[in-house]
Amino acid sequence: MTRRFTALTAIMLVVCLIGAGVGGVAADSPGVTADQFAVGDQVSEPVDEEPTQNETAEQDGGGNTSTESSDSDQPPDTDTPSMSDTARITGVDTESEVGSATARDSANGTAFNTKGEFVVFRVSEPLDAARIQQSPATVEMLGPQSVMVEFESDAAPLDEESLYTLELFYTDGSDSQVDLYASDTDITVGSDVMEDMRPVILGIMDRAEEAGYEDSATGLQNYVEDTEETAELLDSVFSEQAARLAQIGLMAAMNPLFWVIVVSGAALLAVRSYRRDGRIHRLISQDTGQDTRLLREAWLQWQSDRQTAAEEPLSELKSVGQMGEIYWRDTYGVSSVADLAEIAHNGIPVEDEHGDVNHVGGIEELQEADDLMESWLEPVCRESRVAAPEIALAHLKSALTRMCSDHGMSHRYRSTREDVRRLIEQRDGSTASSEFDTDGGTQ
Numbered sequence: 248m249t250r251r252f253t254a255l256t257a258i259m260l261v262v263c264l265i266g267a268g269v270g271g272v273a274a275d276s277p278g279v280t281a282d283q284f285a286v287g288d289q290v291s292e293p294v295d296e297e298p299t300q301n302e303t304a305e306q307d308g309g310g311n312t313s314t315e316s317s318d319s320d321q322p323p324d325t326d327t328p329s330m331s332d333t334a335r336i337t338g339v340d341t342e343s344e345v346g347s348a349t350a351r352d353s354a355n356g357t358a359f360n361t362k363g364e365f366v367v368f369r370v371s372e373p374l375d376a377a378r379i380q381q382s383p384a385t386v387e388m389l390g391p392q393s394v395m396v397e398f399e400s401d402a403a404p405l406d407e408e409s410l411y412t413l414e415l416f417y418t419d420g421s422d423s424q425v426d427l428y429a430s431d432t433d434i435t436v437g438s439d440v441m442e443d444m445r446p447v448i449l450g451i452m453d454r455a456e457e458a459g460y461e462d463s464a465t466g467l468q469n470y471v472e473d474t475e476e477t478a479e480l481l482d483s484v485f486s487e488q489a490a491r492l493a494q495i496g497l498m499a500a501m502n503p504l505f506w507v508i509v510v511s512g513a514a515l516l517a518v519r520s521y522r523r524d525g526r527i528h529r530l531i532s533q534d535t536g537q538d539t540r541l542l543r544e545a546w547l548q549w550q551s552d553r554q555t556a557a558e559e560p561l562s563e564l565k566s567v568g569q570m571g572e573i574y575w576r577d578t579y580g581v582s583s584v585a586d587l588a589e590i591a592h593n594g595i596p597v598e599d600e601h602g603d604v605n606h607v608g609g610i611e612e613l614q615e616a617d618d619l620m621e622s623w624l625e626p627v628c629r630e631s632r633v634a635a636p637e638i639a640l641a642h643l644k645s646a647l648t649r650m651c652s653d654h655g656m657s658h659r660y661r662s663t664r665e666d667v668r669r670l671i672e673q674r675d676g677s678t679a680s681s682e683f684d685t686d687g688g689t690q
Contacts, residue, residue: 331421334372339393351428358426360408365397368413368425376416384411384429400433552654556585559649566645574632575642579607587646588656592663610666613640619674637674643667 338348338359346363359366373391383402387395396413403409413425455470456462499505561572561582575581579597581590589595594608607623616622619636633639647664650656 329421330372330417330419331415331423334370334415334417334423336371336415336425337369339367339369348427351426357424358428361396361398361427361429362431363398364400364432365395366427367393367395369393370415373418374415375418378414378416379411380414381411383409384427386413396427398429398432402432403429405433406430549655552656553585556588556650556654556656557583559584561587561642561646564642564645564649567642571633571642574627578626578632584646584649585654587643588650588660588663591643591647591667592660610663613670614666637671640667640671640674644671 336357338350338361340347346361346365346367348359348361348366348368351358351360359368367389370392374388374394377386377388377394379386379396383399385397387397389395394413394415396411398411402411408428408430411427411429413427414422415425416422451471452462452467455467458470460466460470561567561575561584562569564571564584567575567587572582575587579590579595581587581595586595590608591610592608594606596604597607598604609623612622613619613624619625619640620628624636624639627633627639628636633642644664644667647660647667650660651664
């Protein structure tokens with residue numbers, strides 16, 4: 248009995264000692280109560296944490312510490328990218344020859360080569376505004392994500408580039424810059440210049456091909472370079488020759504013997520000319536009216552020949568004969584060689600049966616007629632008169648020949664005679680008709 252009591256007392260003492268030790272540990276741990284160590288409850292291991300920057304540590308009188316969160320002191324999150332970092336800028340294909348943009352730096356898309364008077368860009372992030380500070384270019388917002396840049400005609404020199412900076416301002420307050428390398432901003436002038444130069448370029452290409460150069464840009468360049476070298480060589484050679492001749496001439500002019508030779512040669516030429524043509528010079532100088540008399544004599548002779556031709560009847564021409572003269576006189580009142588030649592040359596005024604005067608004849612109408620029977624020869628070639636138009640043409644040729652050979656009228660009728668001869672050669676049976684004699688004979 249005593250042993251059991253002693254053992255029970257010892258066990259209770261041990262339990263009391265263990266309970267006192269656990270209570271001391273619980274009192275030393277902040278924020279942890281003794282209830283958490285009650286028998287039969289699942290307890291999570293406490294974690295020591297120091298107050299963060301957005302928490303305010305407070306300690307009460309019992310040694311417990313509490314924290315309160317302060318949202319007003321929290322700084323912005325720096326890990327979120329801005330719109331300027333994520334925006335993609337691309338050139339819009341306008342399907343036009345007056346505006347295009349290609350990426351110059353495809354890695355970051357911040358540089359473009361532009362050609363033409365305007366370009367359009369699309370931005371993947373919304374914009375507040377856009378700006379270009381250089382005056383020859385302007386920018387316009389087409390929408391929250393589209394901008395158009397316009398260039399003046401002188402914004403870029405011919406065959407050169409000009410740099411412009413496009414500034415983009417996004418809705419989140421960020422901004423970015425795009426470099427634009429503009430060229431060919433004067434499209435209209437460039438097209439006109441090329442159109443004017445096209446015949447010149449094609450002409451040079453033809454000459455290069457004829458000279459044996461290949462039909463390509465390289466061949467054309469080689470031809471131009473070789474031509475320039477040849478021109479420079481000839482220029483240098485002839486320049487040297489001209490300089491040498493000028494030097495010789497200057498030296499000769501300074502030599503008195505040169506002038507003696509020049510004067511002597513001129514005197515010899517004058518003496519020889521006077522001996523050969525002196526008589527003509529004397530006649531001209533002694534008779535100043537001789538030229539006038541010669542001209543008057545020539546004019547009188549021409550008038551005499553004209554009168555003779557006007558008085559020569561058509562029957563004197565063997566190819567016309569008596570019957571031919573009757574046919575021409577009855578039709579148009581033509582009875583002389585001069586009249587027949589004139590009606591063939593330029594036509595004559597003829598009075599018809601009603602008393603009206605009409606201009607009839609001329610070689611032009613015969614040349615333009617498809618059928619001579621539809622021309623002014625038709626009245627002469629009617630039934631019971633001249634048998635065919637070819638015979639009438641032979642009459643005209645004979646009259647024109649007589650005026651040229653016998654009456655000195657070649658200056659007036661030669662071309663008409665040749666035209667009539669060609670008309671005869673174009674007709675069938677021209678040889679027979681040219682020799683036809685209305686009286687039964689031949690010319």
